[in-house]
Amino acid sequence: MSVDAVSPWVAAFGERRFELHPRLQTYFSQIPDGKVGRGHGTFDTVGTPRRWLWPLFAMLQRAGILFPVWQRDVPFTVVNSPLGSRLGHVRIFHLAGGDRTMVDTLTFTDGELVDLLGHRARVECALDATIVDGGLIFRSTRIRLRLGALKIRVPNGLVRVIITERYDDARDQQVMSLVMSMPLIGRIYEYGGSFDYDCEEAA
Secondary structure, three states, X not given: OOOHHHOHHHHHHHHHHHHOOHHHHHHOOOOOOOEEEXXXXXXXXXXXXXXXXXXXXXXXXXXXXXXXXXXXXXXXXXXXXXXXXXXXXXXXXXXXXXXXXXXXXXXXXXXXXXXXXXXXXXXXXXXXXXXXXXXXXXXXXXXXXXXXXXXXXXXXXXXXXXXXXXXXXXXXXXXXXXXXXXOOOEEEEEEEEEEEEEEEEOO
């Protein structure tokens, strides 16, 4: 088996990955054995100003998914770790009230990208990826809540997630954003900003 064969990104994109910006090709390639991908940057905004949603996000915070905050200029660290045919992500948000951690594991299963969010994969989000001008746009196609062996599907269209990834040559940084929205309400959660990223020896 080739090194690339275990990467969920490469499995999903195939030859289309060469349409990405060269720096994104590196980011979305398999991380070499014995190394991790590490990034440092700043999110312009994190969370939501809709405080009536904060009790829900407080529960998700305990699971390592989302946080009941609305802050600007938030430093963050991301660590990507290869887990066989999966890819683990840990994002540490250095918020004003203390660090908060978001964890997820990306898989390529039955022909689709699936992101398992939280310490016990409490939320499952299937993603469709489109390459546009060397960048990526991910759109959620299915969201399910996982409670033990029970999976509860969120009705289609009730919650939408859009993630963008691109490389800004002028800034020489990777730029990303995540936006969650609901019909009639609009944005209910977001974070986005820029960061530097490289592979380094695992601790």
